[in-house]
Every structure is written in C-alpha cells, then in structure tokens.
Amino acid sequence: MRVFAAALTPFFIAFASPALAQAPDHSAHQQEEQQGDPQQPRAHTPTPPAQGAHQPGEEAADPHAGHDMPGMQDADPHAGHDMPGIPQADPHAGHDMSGAQQADPHAGHDMSGTQQADPHAGHVMSAMQADPHAGHDMPAMAMPDVQTSADNPGRPPEDPPPPAAEGAPVHAADLYFDPAVMAAARQQLRAENGAMRTGAIMIDQLEAAFTDDHDGYAWNAQAWYGGDINRVWIKTEGEGVIDEEIEDAELQLLYSRAVAPYWDVQTGVRQVYTPDADRTDLVVGVQGLAPYWFEVNAAAFLSTEGELRARAEAEYDLRLTQRLILQPSVEVNLSAEDIPEMEIGAGVTNIELGARLRYEFTRRFAPYVGVEWSAATGDTRDIIQTAGGDAEETRFLVGVRAWF
Numbered sequence: 001m002r003v004f005a006a007a008l009t010p011f012f013i014a015f016a017s018p019a020l021a022q023a024p025d026h027s028a029h030q031q032e033e034q035q036g037d038p039q040q041p042r043a044h045t046p047t048p049p050a051q052g053a054h055q056p057g058e059e060a061a062d063p064h065a066g067h068d069m070p071g072m073q074d075a076d077p078h079a080g081h082d083m084p085g086i087p088q089a090d091p092h093a094g095h096d097m098s099g100a101q102q103a104d105p106h107a108g109h110d111m112s113g114t115q116q117a118d119p120h121a122g123h124v125m126s127a128m129q130a131d132p133h134a135g136h137d138m139p140a141m142a143m144p145d146v147q148t149s150a151d152n153p154g155r156p157p158e159d160p161p162p163p164a165a166e167g168a169p170v171h172a173a174d175l176y177f178d179p180a181v182m183a184a185a186r187q188q189l190r191a192e193n194g195a196m197r198t199g200a201i202m203i204d205q206l207e208a209a210f211t212d213d214h215d216g217y218a219w220n221a222q223a224w225y226g227g228d229i230n231r232v233w234i235k236t237e238g239e240g241v242i243d244e245e246i247e248d249a250e251l252q253l254l255y256s257r258a259v260a261p262y263w264d265v266q267t268g269v270r271q272v273y274t275p276d277a278d279r280t281d282l283v284v285g286v287q288g289l290a291p292y293w294f295e296v297n298a299a300a301f302l303s304t305e306g307e308l309r310a311r312a313e314a315e316y317d318l319r320l321t322q323r324l325i326l327q328p329s330v331e332v333n334l335s336a337e338d339i340p341e342m343e344i345g346a347g348v349t350n351i352e353l354g355a356r357l358r359y360e361f362t363r364r365f366a367p368y369v370g371v372e373w374s375a376a377t378g379d380t381r382d383i384i385q386t387a388g389g390d391a392e393e394t395r396f397l398v399g400v401r402a403w404f
Contacts, residue, residue, distance in 0.1 A: 208398050211396075218240075222234065233253075233254040250273070299311055332348065354397075
C-alpha cells in the first residue's frame with residue numbers, strides 16, 4: 001500500500017500544489033511544542049519530501065490534505081505529533097459510555113483538605129482488641145484524696161498543733177466555768193446515762209402441781225439490783241404439798257459481777273431448809289446466756305458441815321408466735337458424798353425435765369401450763385425407796401410468770 005502511495009505521490013503533488021499553497025501553517029504548533037517544555041531544543045522545520053521519500057525523523061504530509069472526503073472522519077491534524085505539555089484528547093470522546101463505569105468525579109482534583117484515607121485500610125487487625133473506651137469522653141480523672149502522712153508529696157504539709165492545744169485542760173468547759181462544778185455535772189451525767197442503778201423482780205415459776213397422790217405447789221423467783229457490771233442478787237425456790245409442811249426451800253444472797261457480755265460470776269451464801277435438816281452453804285457459780293440463746297445457771301455449794309454439792313440448770317424459749325412461747329428446761333443435782341438426813345446420796349442425786357407453754361399478754365405477765373418429770377438416781381434413789389417415798393414423779397402444772 002505504501003509503495004502504491006509513493007508511486008502516486010508526484011501526481012497528487014501536481015494536482016494539490018494550489019491547495020498546498022493554502023495549507024495551514026504549522027509554525028504555531030512548533031511554537032507550542034517549544035513552549036510546552038522550554039528545556040527541549042527547538043524542533044527543526046520540516047522540508048518538503050523529495051520524490052515521495054520521507055526524511056528521517058520527519059512525518060509525511062497528509063496525502064488527503066485538501067481533499068473533500070465526505071463520509072470519512074477528518075484526521076486529527078496533530079496525529080503523530082509529539083505534544084509535550086498539551087493534554088491528549090480523550091480516546092472515548094464522542095462515544096456512548098452509558099454502560100461503562102463512570103470516571104471518578106474527583107479525578108484531577110486537589111483533595112488535600114478532605115479526610116485522609118484510613119492508614120490501616122486493608123490491614124488485618126484481628127489481633128488487636130478494640131479500645132473499650134473508644135469514643136468516650138475521658139476527661140482527666142482526679143485521684144481520691146486518701147489519708148496519707150503529712151510528708152507525703154501528694155498532700156500539702158500539715159502544720160503541727162499549736163502549743164496551747166497541748167497545755168489546755170482535758171475538758172474545755174473548765175476554761176469558762178468552775179472546774180469543781182463541771183466535775184460534779186459530769187458525774188451526774190454519767191449516773192443518768194450509763195451508771196444508773198436499776199433493779200427487777202422476776203417470778204419465773206409460781207405454780208400449782210397435780211399428781212396422782214397429792215397436789216402441791218412450787219416457786220422459783222429472783223431479784224437483782226445494781227448497774228451493768230456489779231449487782232446484788234436474791235434467789236429463792238422451793239416446793240411443798242398443799243395442807244402439809246414445806247418439803248424443801250432455799251434462799252440465796254449473792255454478789256454478781258459481769259465478766260463477759262452475757263456472763264456473770266456470782267458468789268454468796270445460801271440457806272437451805274428441810275423438815276429434817278438445815279444447811280448454810282457458800283455459793284460460787286455462773287449465770288448467763290449460752291450460744292443459741294440457752295439460759296444457763298450453774299453453782300457449787302459448800303456447806304458449813306463440809307458437804308459439797310452442785311446444781312446445773314438450763315432452759316430455752318422457743319417462740320411459736322410473738323406471744324405463745326414453749327419453754328423446755330432441765331435440771332441436774334449432784335453431791336460429792338452421802339447426806340442421809342437430807343435423803344441425798346453421792347453422785348447424781350436427781351434429774352428434772354419439764355416443758356411449759358406460756359402466753360404473754362404482756363412481757364411482764366404470762367400464764368402457762370406444763371408438765372414436769374423428776375426422778376431420783378443412784379444412791380439417792382435407794383435412800384428414798386428405803387424410807388418409803390416415791391423415787392419418780394410426774395406433775396401437771398398450771399402457773400404464772402411475771403416480772404416487775
């Protein structure tokens with residue numbers, strides 16, 4: 001094709017010479033090319049080709065220049081030219097690109113003021129845990145004002161107390177009032193708010209007892225007076241048969257001192273009366289509230305005859321309701337030796353088990369009904385049976401409990 005075009009070139013030159021005279025001057029393009037990059041050397045002016053041959057490095061003239069080419073798209077006059085500095089034409093210009101992906105609307109724009117891309121985009125961050133406080137407003141957290149020494153740099157220094165503070169009296173009121181008058185006032189305050197003397201009378205049992213053989217009665221009462229630490233106690237108990245002489249009775253006078261929150265140590269004397277013999281005993285014992293709210297009373301008795309005996313009692317208030325209370329009890333008596341005139345043998349002398357059900361109309365007054373079983377044991381049982389008495393007995397009780 002190129003050979004054919006070269007052969008026809010003289011004929012085209014002959015016919016196209018008038019048109020070539022009017023061909024557009026490309027000198028302006030050469031200037032633009034030089035202006036695009038001032039560092040590039042100036043392009044040489046192309047010379048007409050000789051005999052249809054192209055000079056090295058030169059572009060051939062458009063063979064269709066000046067021809068009317070209907071139906072054919074005009075060639076780009078700058079096609080094949082090196083156009084540095086001049087943007088190239090869009091190769092898609094005039095094409096319908098509706099189905100193609102749209103160009104980036106921001107292409108070529110300076111986006112320096114916009115949000116920067118995520119520097120971690122495309123990175124695998126699975127090993128890093130998310131910050132639990134991300135997005136939270138975390139103002140500076142103030143440290144708590146903890147109690148520290150005065151020389152701790154975290155606290156301001158504390159001045160020592162003034163000398164006058166150490167030389168003042170213990171009670172500041174003594175600076176303004178007569179110290180003797182204030183001492184008497186403080187003593188009165190202690191007496192009215194903590195050192196008060198109070199007392200109470202408690203009748204635990206005042207009852208009638210009914211058995212198959214006879215009807216009897218019994219009592220158990222105590223009274224005390226004093227403060228929280230030191231008290232004086234009076235205790236009494238006994239029993240008998242209606243219309244007959246008292247079988248036995250006792251009266252105790254004791255001094256009590258608190259040695260623990262729920263325990264008192266008691267010491268004093270006891271006077272015992274029976275139809276056949278009397279005894280006066282020295283008493284040492286304890287009384288208090290054991291764990292699980294068991295009321296305990298234990299004592300040892302040393303008589304003027306040198307006889308040693310002991311007794312232990314325990315009872316428990318089982319509240320069925322706020323007013324209805326069941327009180328089981330147990331009592332055990334012991335003796336270190338035989339006392340025949342009092343019908344007492346060595347060892348465990350007797351055991352008593354009882355249960356009383358009371359109804360508290362008020363805390364200070366409560367009638368009750370109950371049952372009690374008692375039995376002599378050991379040598380005491382033999383002594384009683386030899387004398388013709390009953391070694392075992394069951395009694396039904398009706399009584400009242402009160403305190404003042």
